[in-house]
Amino acid sequence: MSLLAISDLKVSIGGKEILRGVDLDLRAGRVHGLAGESGSGKTMTGLAVLGLLPHGARTSGRIALGERDLLAMPAKELNTVRGGEVAMVFQDPATSLHPMLSVGRQLTEHMRHHLGLDRKQARARALELLGQVRIPGPEAAIDRYPHQFSGGMRQRIAIAIALACSPKVLIADEPTTALDVTVQAGVLRLLRGLCDDLGLAVLLVTHDLGVMSAVADEVSVMKEGLVVETGPRGQVLRDPTHPYTRALLESLPGETS
Amino acid sequence: MTLLTVDDLVVEHRTPGRPLVRAVAGASLTVAAGEVVGLVGESGCGKSTLARAVCGLNPAASGTITFDGHPVTPLGLRRRNRALAGIQMVFQDPYASLNPRRRVGAQIADGLRTAGDTVTAPADLLERVGLPRDFAGRHPHEFSGGQRQRIAIARALAARPTMLIGDEPISALDASAQAQVARLMRDLAVESGAGLLFISHDLSVVRLIADRIAVMYLGKIVEVGRTAEVWADPRHPYTRALLGAIPAPDGAGVLPAELSGDVPDPADPPSGCRFHPRCPVAMDVCREREPTFGPVACWLHEPA
Numbered sequence: 300m301s302l303l304a305i306s307d308l309k310v311s312i313g314g315k316e317i318l319r320g321v322d323l324d325l326r327a328g329r330v331h332g333l334a335g336e337s338g339s340g341k342t343m344t345g346l347a348v349l350g351l352l353p354h355g356a357r358t359s360g361r362i363a364l365g366e367r368d369l370l371a372m373p374a375k376e377l378n379t380v381r382g383g384e385v386a387m388v389f390q391d392p393a394t395s396l397h398p399m400l401s402v403g404r405q406l407t408e409h410m411r412h413h414l415g416l417d418r419k420q421a422r423a424r425a426l427e428l429l430g431q432v433r434i435p436g437p438e439a440a441i442d443r444y445p446h447q448f449s450g451g452m453r454q455r456i457a458i459a460i461a462l463a464c465s466p467k468v469l470i471a472d473e474p475t476t477a478l479d480v481t482v483q484a485g486v487l488r489l490l491r492g493l494c495d496d497l498g499l500a501v502l503l504v505t506h507d508l509g510v511m512s513a514v515a516d517e518v519s520v521m522k523e524g525l526v527v528e529t530g531p532r533g534q535v536l537r538d539p540t541h542p543y544t545r546a547l548l549e550s551l552p553g554e555t556s
Numbered sequence: 557m558t559l560l561t562v563d564d565l566v567v568e569h570r571t572p573g574r575p576l577v578r579a580v581a582g583a584s585l586t587v588a589a590g591e592v593v594g595l596v597g598e599s600g601c602g603k604s605t606l607a608r609a610v611c612g613l614n615p616a617a618s619g620t621i622t623f624d625g626h627p628v629t630p631l632g633l634r635r636r637n638r639a640l641a642g643i644q645m646v647f648q649d650p651y652a653s654l655n656p657r658r659r660v661g662a663q664i665a666d667g668l669r670t671a672g673d674t675v676t677a678p679a680d681l682l683e684r685v686g687l688p689r690d691f692a693g694r695h696p697h698e699f700s701g702g703q704r705q706r707i708a709i710a711r712a713l714a715a716r717p718t719m720l721i722g723d724e725p726i727s728a729l730d731a732s733a734q735a736q737v738a739r740l741m742r743d744l745a746v747e748s749g750a751g752l753l754f755i756s757h758d759l760s761v762v763r764l765i766a767d768r769i770a771v772m773y774l775g776k777i778v779e780v781g782r783t784a785e786v787w788a789d790p791r792h793p794y795t796r797a798l799l800g801a802i803p804a805p806d807g808a809g810v811l812p813a814e815l816s817g818d819v820p821d822p823a824d825p826p827s828g829c830r831f832h833p834r835c836p837v838a839m840d841v842c843r844e845r846e847p848t849f850g851p852v853a854c855w856l857h858e859p860a
């Protein structure tokens with residue numbers, strides 16, 4: 300079942316057309332990977348879903364979350380959707396974490412705002428979330444500040460915050476690019492597990508075709524504001540039909556082992 | 557010709573009220589002219605500390621650093637160390653090397669002056685890093701992260717370094733621009749005959765540009781070798797774990813293997829081989845005696 304359907308999405312900023320008619324379908328319990336080079340419009344597609352396009356951007360098309368069109372939604376309503384039903388994780392965990400607030404405060408403030416939980420309920424749920432993203436010793440971790448964690452742990456906390464309000468859709472834009480490969484492995488496993496266990500629909504934006512291959516179920520490839528190829532992971536990565544996808548795969552250093 | 561020799565280097569960080577951190581704990585490394593050496597390892601293993609020591613920004617507690625035949629001593633001891641004039645560093649955050657208030661052209665001109673270069677124009681260098689010549693008249697804040705990093709590279713190159721050090725110079729960039737900028741650094745360094753020490757946590761980029769690769773773990777270089785050889789046949793269990801964690805783009809949907817545990821606290825390193833608590837093939841000797849030899853510092857690969 301399609302949870303979020305993007306159809307014929309066009310975005311222009313300052314007269315320049317950045318997305319030229321994007322179609323994408325996100326399904327519950329599935330990771331949809333979005334690849335493509337710098338400037339192809341991957342991040343803009345994610346931001347459009349979140350209603351976070353730069354000021355002055357003009358849009359057309361439809362982003363359907365169930366029956367509702369996010370593009371047509373009033374800003375106030377969109378605010379409750381964002382961070383509620385639709386959540387996000389970015390390349391740099393610092394984007395989602397406030398340096399001066401304790402981890403617990405950031406987790407609970409979110410929940411109290413969106414879910415109307417009281418202090419005690421929110422704290423209990425925060426501890427549960429920290430456990431879910433496998434932060435060791437949640438009881439101690441909850442009162443610490445972001446800088447007291449390693450980069451991988453910070454990204455896990457950012458994911459916990461994204462999950463706080465039980466979203467249906469998670470937009471993850473290069474979530475492991477800033478991490479060590481050893482840490483990346485853990486975060487990818489975590490994302491895959493959350494997607495499977497919670498039935499999340501994940502849009503995974505990544506330039507890394509290895510990451511794509513590890514966790515995505517479907518893969519779409521973007522070029523100059525358009526999706527040029529979309530299909531099951533195995534097909535797109537092993538037997539691409541579009542010359543651009545082939546070029547992306549061929550530019551990778553050869554496998555030696 | 558060997559340009560840079562780091563020999564059994566120890567660098568310590570002292571913070572009042574906290575235990576001494578031996579961030580670099582006896583590391584050895586060389587970089588030749590025209591050679592690109594990639595330094596990899598997990599966060600906190602001491603890569604930046606080593607790079608800063610090479611630039612004279614961190615004093616060595618013991619061991620030696622020799623650059624172009626001269627010993628490197630910390631900055632400020634004797635005004636500007638002669639040996640250091642040939643070393644330029646590019647940081648992760650281009651703002652660390654660019655002044656936000658001055659025009660780009662003027663900052664590149666500083667570098668040219670250092671090198672005593674009176675013929676090259678700042679705009680020529682912008683062109684070499686793939687930017688329009690007229691950027692010289694603008695300020696750093698007018699540019700994207702990728703453009704700023706290119707400017708920082710142009711500025712570093714203007715001083716005609718014989719050694720360029722990049723400490724995560726691409727990690728603040730848009731992910732899909734990272735390989736491009738890394739290639740650019742490689743090409744420019746090699747073209748001018750300079751050595752390049754390239755620090756990155758992104759192994760796939762290092763594989764793309766490095767002639768040799770040095771793998772660092774908790775303050776030590778645990779394996780050094782030609783990039784292609786290390787990739788084809790990683791020998792140190794830590795190198796194996798690192799490379800094994802890279803997901804293959806084969807469409808198979810296989811999640812990469814996790815290396816259990818975190819990098820231990822360098823203030824309290826494990827006994828014997830520093831990797832033993834995380835090593836899947838640790839033996840009794842590993843807990844007691846430290847393998848201090850190279851090119852693979854592991855009891856399974858002791859030189860005959």
Ligand SMILES: Nc1ncnc2c1ncn2[C@@H]1O[C@H](COP(=O)(O)OP(=O)(O)OP(=O)(O)O)[C@@H](O)[C@H]1O
Nearest residue numbers: 569571577579598599600601602603604605606822
């Ligand atoms: N100025 C400092 N004072 C005290 N400790 C420090 C200082 N700088 C670094 N350290 C410590 O020294 C160790 C090595 O740090 P370093 O920054 O060299 O690692 P790194 O390999 O560059 O990591 P990253 O990949 O995260 O940049 C770490 O334990 C770090 O916490």
Ligand code: SF4
Nearest residue numbers: 829832835842854855
């Ligand atoms: S010396 Fe022992 S513990 Fe260390 S890497 Fe080799 S086998 Fe593993």
Ligand SMILES: [Mg+2]
Nearest residue numbers: 603604723724
């Ligand atoms: Mg560093």
